[in-house]
Amino acid sequence: MNVERNSLVERARVHAALGDPARLAIVDALAVGDAAPGELGALLEMPTNLVAHHLKVLHEAGLVVRGRSEGDHRRTYVRLVPETVAMAGGPSLGEVPRVVFVCTHNSARSQLAAAIWSRRSQVPAASAGTRPAQRVHPRAVKVARRRGLDPDRWRTSQVSDVVKPDDLVIAVCDIAYEQLPPDARPRVHWSVPDPAPINTDAAFEAAYDEIASRIDRLAPLLDETAVPVVSGR
Known part of the structure; x- marks a missing residue:
């Protein structure tokens, strides 16, 4: 029963994190590839401080992680954690020829x-x-x-x-x-x-x-x- 309770708590935390439209938009944007916080802000027309807040919530829910670039080491990229987001749907990209x-x-x-x-x-x-x-x-x-x-x-x-x-x-x-x-x-x-x-x-x-x-x-x-x-x- 404790295991079931813990599972419910974890699931509730993930659903709460995804309950905000802006955070859901970030998850959709990351569903097909990683992005720097600044890129997410530009893509979603969202101010930097708001992106940082939403990423913090998503990180605390275990939905995203950050990694430092192997190229420009000053950059960080955000990526989804597939095990956590497995039940969240992804956006359709339509037809791609190649x-x-x-x-x-x-x-x-x-x-x-x-x-x-x-x-x-x-x-x-x-x-x-x-x-x-x-x-x-x-x-x-x-x-x-x-x-x-x-x-x-x-x-x-x-x-x-x-x-x-x-x-x-x-x-x-x-x-x-x-x-x-x-x-x-x-x-x-x-x-x-x-x-x-x-x-x-x-x-x-x-x-x-x-x-x-x-x-x-x-x-x-x-x-x-x-x-x-x-x-x-």
Whole structure:
């Protein structure tokens, strides 16, 4: 009975946090990607102090967390906690002709994301980098094969050579997001930590799991024929 009581209290706190229209708007904005507090304010036409107040309430309810940018270390990005917000609906993004995943070197996260997406959704996917490396990272290839993906045709590409005007651009790293050209719209930001500096299989596996989880949340908003991601495949 104590467990049930605690569960009810937690659920009530989440519902109370979501009961304000401004906070619900913030959650909707974060449903498809991470954002800095200032970006949320600009998007929702909300003053900075009000954004800070609402983010504090959402944080205390366990709905959002903050992380510091790997690029501009003065920035912080806000992200949803999927386990807490699981029962809150997300906004529909309508039809998207293609999704392009972007990271700095196009050597790991963006390649994995495009491959996972192609198994998850019928919406076409591609990948690119703001500063492409010469080759795909060997550990990304290793993880891809372990998860049943085929990395044999993966090649690195420059953003300007890949992105088209109607593409939905998803930056899967902070640095790439901050370096995207202004005309790369619409865009979504996923603050996925770069596994390359750690350079362990575990770090690349963690990146895979993070990306797969986010795709599992986003794909149904774009494609009614989406199928669930299976982590081990």
